[in-house]
């Protein structure tokens with residue numbers, strides 16, 4: 001079974017770096033778990049709101065430059081936040097990224113403040 005992005009997910013990737021969009025488009029085709037894009041490019045105003053709410057720690061988020069996307073797992077079209085779904089999505093994203101030679105960092109691999117929904121282009125290659 002192969003999933004595909006909704007028009008809404010595609011709209012949310014507007015302004016996101018094309019290399020990351022390509023990786024996510026390939027990832028949705030090979031992921032065993034359906035997912036949607038919840039956020040891509042983020043305005044400084046929205047980032048400030050997220051930092052104030054405690055949802056983000058940094059004013060230098062990769063979302064501000066279109067180098068990051070957040071996803072939400074979908075089961076039968078409904079959003080699920082169960083942790084085990086996210087490593088499965090991440091495997092598909094990593095495989096797609098590897099195939100394209102695009103280095104990706106998954107927030108779920110961070111040792112502190114693990115962020116399962118978050119994927120970004122590696123700063124060392126995409127500053």
Ligand SMILES: [Zn+2]
Pocket residue numbers: 063068069070117118119
């Ligand atoms: Zn994020």
